[in-house]
Amino acid sequence: MKKFYLLSTFVVILFSAIAFTSDTNPLVGKWEYSGASQGQPFKLLAIFRVNGTFDGFINKKEFVSGAYHMKHDTMYISDPTCNDKYDGIYKVEFLGKLDSLKFHVIQDTCTGRREGTNGLLFKKVTTVK
Numbered sequence: 446m447k448k449f450y451l452l453s454t455f456v457v458i459l460f461s462a463i464a465f466t467s468d469t470n471p472l473v474g475k476w477e478y479s480g481a482s483q484g485q486p487f488k489l490l491a492i493f494r495v496n497g498t499f500d501g502f503i504n505k506k507e508f509v510s511g512a513y514h515m516k517h518d519t520m521y522i523s524d525p526t527c528n529d530k531y532d533g534i535y536k537v538e539f540l541g542k543l544d545s546l547k548f549h550v551i552q553d554t555c556t557g558r559r560e561g562t563n564g565l566l567f568k569k570v571t572t573v574k
Contacts, residue, residue: 470493470495470515471539471543472493472513472515472520472537472546473493473494473495474492474493474569474570475490475491475492475569475570476490476491476492476493476546476567476568476569476570477489477490477491477567477568477570478565478566478567478568480565487503487504488502488503488504488505489501489502489503489561489565489567490502490503490505490570491567493513497512497513497514498510498511498512498513499511499512499513499522501561509524509526510524510525511523511524511525511529512524512529515537518536518537518538519534519535519536519537519551520534520535520536520537520548521533521534522534522535522558524558526555526557526558527554527555527557527558528555531554531555533550533552533553533554533555533558533559534550534551534552534553535548535549535550535551535553535562535563536548536549536551537549540566543569544568544569544571545566545567545568545569546566546567546569547564547565547566547567548562548563548564548565548567549563549564550562550563
C-alpha cells in the first residue's frame with residue numbers, strides 16, 4: 446500500500462510538472478504586420494519565445510529585444526529602448542483561429558512601442574511544409 450501512495454504521489458507531481466512546462470501561450474511564435482510609412486512599405490516582425498524574450502525586426506533588421514510575460518489576456522513588455530525596468534501593459538486580442546492578433550494599450554509611456562503596436566493587426570507567420 447505504501448508503494449501505491451508513493452507511486453501515486455510521483456505520478457501527480459510528474460503530470461503537474463508537464464502541465465506547467467507545456468506551451469500554452471498562444472503569443473509564442475512569429476507575428477508580422479505589413480504597413481506603409483511616408484509612402485514606403487515596410488514589414489514589422491515580432492518573435493515571442495517561450496522563455497519570455499522577444500525580438501522586433503523592421504524589414505528584416507533587428508531594432509529591439511526585450512522581455513515579456515502574459516497574465517491571461519494581458520501582456521507586460523519591457524525593452525531597453527524605453528527603460529527595461531518599466532513594463533508597458535497591453536491587452537492582447539486573438540482573432541480567428543489564433544492566426545492574427547491586435548495589441549490594445551492599457552498603459553505605456555513609451556511612444557515608439559505604443560505607436561508600433563497599438564491597434565495594429567498582426568498575422569501569424571507559419572512555415573510552409
